[in-house]
Amino acid sequence: MFKMMMCKEATRLMSKRLDAPLSFQEKLSLKLHLAMCDACTECNKQFTLLHEVGHRFEVFVSDTPDNGGGAHNE
Amino acid sequence: MSGSESEEKNERMQRLSAVRPRLVSFARLQLRDLAQAEDAVQEALAAAIEKDESFSGRSGYETWVFGILKYKILDALRAQRRDGRWQPLEHELDEDAIDRLFQQNGRWQEEAKPASWGDPEAAFLNERFWQVFDTCMIALPDNIARVFSMRELMGLTTEEICREAGIKENNCWVILHRARLRLRACIERGWLSEEN
Numbered sequence: 001m002f003k004m005m006m007c008k009e010a011t012r013l014m015s016k017r018l019d020a021p022l023s024f025q026e027k028l029s030l031k032l033h034l035a036m037c038d039a040c041t042e043c044n045k046q047f048t049l050l051h052e053v054g055h056r057f058e059v060f061v062s063d064t065p066d067n068g069g070g071a072h073n074e
Numbered sequence: 075m076s077g078s079e080s081e082e083k084n085e086r087m088q089r090l091s092a093v094r095p096r097l098v099s100f101a102r103l104q105l106r107d108l109a110q111a112e113d114a115v116q117e118a119l120a121a122a123i124e125k126d127e128s129f130s131g132r133s134g135y136e137t138w139v140f141g142i143l144k145y146k147i148l149d150a151l152r153a154q155r156r157d158g159r160w161q162p163l164e165h166e167l168d169e170d171a172i173d174r175l176f177q178q179n180g181r182w183q184e185e186a187k188p189a190s191w192g193d194p195e196a197a198f199l200n201e202r203f204w205q206v207f208d209t210c211m212i213a214l215p216d217n218i219a220r221v222f223s224m225r226e227l228m229g230l231t232t233e234e235i236c237r238e239a240g241i242k243e244n245n246c247w248v249i250l251h252r253a254r255l256r257l258r259a260c261i262e263r264g265w266l267s268e269e270n
Contacts, residue, residue, distance in 0.1 A: 050226060050254055
């Protein structure tokens with residue numbers, strides 16, 4: 001019998017997903033859980049946002065007000 | 075050197091001083107020490123000025139300087155570790171902080187349930203989001219924050235982090251899971267409370 005994954009385990013997988021590939025079974029259970037859980041869906045979005053933070057920090061740094069933004073080097 | 079070359083160089087110097095405060099706050103998040111962060115930035119800026127000719131001009135200047143800074147931060151992190159300034163990560167493997175967020179059955183505690191942060195694009199463009207992020211990173215225990223920042227700010231793989239920190243990959247995932255849960259809770263408190 002398929003046992004429903006709980007939020008705590010789901011957050012573990014949504015974190016691990018950002019660092020290493022999940023197994024097919026893990027992907028499936030995470031997907032099923034996210035389809036039914038709003039709180040975990042938000043958590044997943046936030047982990048993804050935190051995962052982008054390094055890249056965004058670089059953009060933010062390059063975009064200091066006094067240099068007119070980094071974009072003019074393009 | 076022609077007039078326009080030196081003008082360009084001058085402009086780049088101005089851009090370095092404009093970007094310096096944000097570079098320091100970036101370095102501080104990882105080195106957890108303002109003086110060391112300022113040293114790392116100083117070294118990176120000196121290297122940028124020295125290697126000015128090797129800047130190809132294809133990518134953004136600040137991005138190039140940022141790349142140099144990352145190497146300096148990694149050097150400084152290694153020096154910290156050699157000097158025994160890293161507390162052992164095993165101390166962070168207790169489950170308490172995480173367990174408080176969830177009920178016995180593994181569901182979220184009512185008060186710990188994640189809420190929507192609105193448009194993530196808008197968050198990244200907001201200076202205040204970065205202040206909240208900074209505050210929450212500083213509030214994390216040093217050794218957890220270090221693993222998180224090596225992963226998410228420096229972009230190292232978990233395999234590389236294991237090598238730098240001398241831990242097993244499984245521990246690395248456990249620490250990152252913990253760091254992300256704590257950071258998201260802290261950011262949510264700061265970000266949503268001030269907004270309303």
